[in-house]
Amino acid sequence: xxxxxxxxxxxxxxxxxxxxxxxxxxxxxxxxxxxxxxxxxxxxxxxxxxxxx
Amino acid sequence: xxxxxxxxxxxxxxxxxxxxxxxxxxxxxxxxxxxxxxxxxxxxxxxxxxxxxxxxxxxxxxxxxxxxxxxxxxxxxxxxxxxxxxxxxxxxxxxxxxxxxxxxxxxxxxxxxxxxxxxxxxxxxxxxxxxxxxxxxxxxxxxxxxxxxxxxxxxxxxxxxxxxxxxxxxxxxxxxxxxxxxxxxxxxxxxxxxxxxxxxxxxxxxxxxxxxxxxxxxxxxxxxxxxxxxxxxxxxxxxxxxxxxxxxxxxxxxxxxxxxxxxxxxxxxxxxxxxxxxxxxxxxxxxxxxxxxxxxxxxxxxxxxxxxxxxxxxxxxxxxxxxxxxxxxxxxxxxxxxxxxxxxxxxxxxxxxxxxxxxxxxxxxxxxxxxxxxxxxxxxxxxxxxxxxxxxxxxxxxxxxxxxxxxxxxxxxxxxxxxxxxxxxxxxxxxxxxxxxxxxxxxxxxxxxxxxxxxxxxxxxxxxxxxxxxxxxxxxxxxxxxxxxxxxxxxxxxxxxxxxxxxxxxxxxxxxxxxxxxxxxxxxxxxxxxxxxxxxxxxxxxxxxxxxxxxxxxxxxxxxxxxxxxxxxxxxxx
Numbered sequence: 001x002x003x004x005x006x007x008x009x010x011x012x013x014x015x016x017x018x019x020x021x022x023x024x025x026x027x028x029x030x031x032x033x034x035x036x037x038x039x040x041x042x043x044x045x046x047x048x049x050x051x052x053x
Numbered sequence: 054x055x056x057x058x059x060x061x062x063x064x065x066x067x068x069x070x071x072x073x074x075x076x077x078x079x080x081x082x083x084x085x086x087x088x089x090x091x092x093x094x095x096x097x098x099x100x101x102x103x104x105x106x107x108x109x110x111x112x113x114x115x116x117x118x119x120x121x122x123x124x125x126x127x128x129x130x131x132x133x134x135x136x137x138x139x140x141x142x143x144x145x146x147x148x149x150x151x152x153x154x155x156x157x158x159x160x161x162x163x164x165x166x167x168x169x170x171x172x173x174x175x176x177x178x179x180x181x182x183x184x185x186x187x188x189x190x191x192x193x194x195x196x197x198x199x200x201x202x203x204x205x206x207x208x209x210x211x212x213x214x215x216x217x218x219x220x221x222x223x224x225x226x227x228x229x230x231x232x233x234x235x236x237x238x239x240x241x242x243x244x245x246x247x248x249x250x251x252x253x254x255x256x257x258x259x260x261x262x263x264x265x266x267x268x269x270x271x272x273x274x275x276x277x278x279x280x281x282x283x284x285x286x287x288x289x290x291x292x293x294x295x296x297x298x299x300x301x302x303x304x305x306x307x308x309x310x311x312x313x314x315x316x317x318x319x320x321x322x323x324x325x326x327x328x329x330x331x332x333x334x335x336x337x338x339x340x341x342x343x344x345x346x347x348x349x350x351x352x353x354x355x356x357x358x359x360x361x362x363x364x365x366x367x368x369x370x371x372x373x374x375x376x377x378x379x380x381x382x383x384x385x386x387x388x389x390x391x392x393x394x395x396x397x398x399x400x401x402x403x404x405x406x407x408x409x410x411x412x413x414x415x416x417x418x419x420x421x422x423x424x425x426x427x428x429x430x431x432x433x434x435x436x437x438x439x440x441x442x443x444x445x446x447x448x449x450x451x452x453x454x455x456x457x458x459x460x461x462x463x464x465x466x467x468x469x470x471x472x473x474x475x476x477x478x479x480x481x482x483x484x485x486x487x488x489x490x491x492x493x494x495x496x497x498x499x500x501x502x503x504x505x506x507x508x509x510x511x512x513x514x515x516x517x518x519x520x521x522x523x524x525x526x527x528x529x530x531x532x533x534x535x536x537x538x539x540x541x542x543x544x545x546x547x548x549x550x551x552x553x554x555x556x557x558x559x560x561x562x563x564x565x566x567x568x569x570x571x572x573x574x575x576x577x578x579x580x581x582x583x584x585x586x587x588x589x590x591x592x593x594x595x596x597x598x599x600x601x602x603x604x605x606x607x608x609x610x611x612x613x614x615x616x617x618x619x620x621x622x623x624x625x626x627x
Contacts, residue, residue: 016074019321020321020322022128023327024171026144026145028323029325030141030143030144030328032146032328032332033140033141033328033331033332034137035142036137036331036332037134037137037138037331037332037335038058040335040336040339041134041277041289044130044276044277044339045277047274047276047277048275048276048277048278050269050275051265051266051268051269051274052268052269052270052274
């Protein structure tokens with residue numbers, strides 16, 4: 001028996017209440033958050049230099 | 054403050070407290086621990102998101118962050134760069150795990166995976182660091198009233214403590230969430246108003262575009278810096294890597310946050326709440342820092358006090374340093390007026406593309422910035438000579454000085470309500486979590502395991518009152534910590550790396566024993582405190598170093614404390 005046995009003894013089945021809304025999967029949501037993050041870094045980098053004259 | 058400000062402040066605060074008590078009392082009759090600690094697990098994603106954001110954004114955020122931008126530019130925003138990545142990782146790993154195990158606190162998981170002593174160690178580290186951080190977050194708004202009304206700081210701390218304990222004890226997590234919804238509305242309204250007003254208050258001949266060029270010229274728009282330097286506190290890399298570990302630890306293992314998203318009615322609702330936070334946090338911090346940068350521009354054309362904490366400079370009155378202080382203040386005013394004139398020349402040159410004038414003005418401005426810095430330093434020296442215990446960092450007073458002196462009647466009251474609301478929203482989550490952890494992870498687990506549900510709720514209410522009292526006590530000693538936003542992150546960083554290391558070991562080091570992790574965490578904490586005392590390494594790196602050290606040491610000492618599968622352990626060992 002592995003040391004993870006107690007963790008695998010699920011006390012609550014979460015498969016039914018973890019459906020991704022709007023998109024077809026959670027991966028799409030994660031992609032959206034990381035895309036927004038990349039865009040924000042890009043915008044802030046532009047902002048850091050745009051007004052330095 | 055005028056009468057209208059008082060009415061706005063009193064209405065906002067009393068409405069939040071009374072409404073949250075009323076709403077949570079209606080729903081909490083016959084409450085179980087699940088109801089009291091996780092509000093019956095019925096929160097929608099937007100409630101989770103608001104609660105998570107309100108918990109993290111304490112009064113320190115609104116008092117200290119604009120001052121941080123005024124003094125140091127917007128580079129502090131980089132310390133949040135790890136947050137979106139942390140939210141995604143927690144959605145993948147932690148949320149399904151916590152929901153599946155149906156735990157009330159994050160530390161319950163550690164006993165299921167390791168043993169009681171590792172659970173107790175992590176819970177104790179949380180209790181120490183979170184109570185210190187909560188004390189800092191309650192102390193911050195007390196600065197406001199100590200300036201405005203001349204009240205003793207201790208009384209203000211006491212009043213905030215009482216208000217928070219009132220509704221947190223009454224309705225637990227449900228009351229905290231209700232209050233946070235209204236507090237976030239007050240905060241948003243107040244900060245948007247001050248943002249517009251600071252730009253609107255610029256001189257008529259200085260456009261918004263001019264203001265952006267002045268801030269950029271003065272080095273305030275240093276939002277992203279890709280250089281790699283361990284001793285530089287805020288760079289892209291320290292924010293992304295150190296910040297990732299800080300946020301993973303804060304949101305993944307700090308009960309004050311775990312309790313917020315575990316109150317979601319499903320994995321979906323909890324995940325959406327954290328993902329929304331992941332997308333909104335950086336713009337929110339950027340906006341607050343931008344307000345600070347615009348305040349800097351405002352004060353380039355409207356002479357600021359030479360030292361923003363006027364309660365400190367007032368101490369020089371009647372001393373042998375008074376004449377020198379007045380002389381320095383006069384010089385500062387003259388130099389500021391010259392600087393404002395040079396800035397007008399500079400902005401005019403930028404508009405017309407006159408490079409020769411621009412270069413001449415730039416040289417003048419750089420020299421004047423140096424002169425002003427020297428004059429401020431001389432005042433700090435005077436303050437220290439007069440009183441060696443004087444607080445010579447005035448970063449936390451800049452925002453409030455602007456609010457009090459330059460906002461219209463009514464809005465001053467609203468902005469003071471913002472500071473109070475922010476302080477109460479984070480302090481309530483923290484006290485709520487400290488009480489839950491004390492009862493669930495320490496009291497019930499070690500001393501009194503057989504409490505009934507009703508008795509458990511009663512003990513948790515009692516623990517809420519006790520933690521409120523302890524934090525109010527701690528807050529009395531927080532006066533000399535420099536920038537409060539840095540102080541609260543630094544206190545967290547001293548402990549978060551080790552706590553995150555313990556959780557990651559639980560997740561990923563499948564053949565490591567609880568004792569090995571326990572020993573590794575203790576050694577790591579000793580190393581982190583040595584690094585803090587004897588080196589200049591930026592504190593965000595403590596999170597990464599602490600986490601990696603726990604994992605490496607746990608593997609290294611594993612041969613000394615071998616892993617024993619749980620079905621081979623005696624009942625006593627479990």
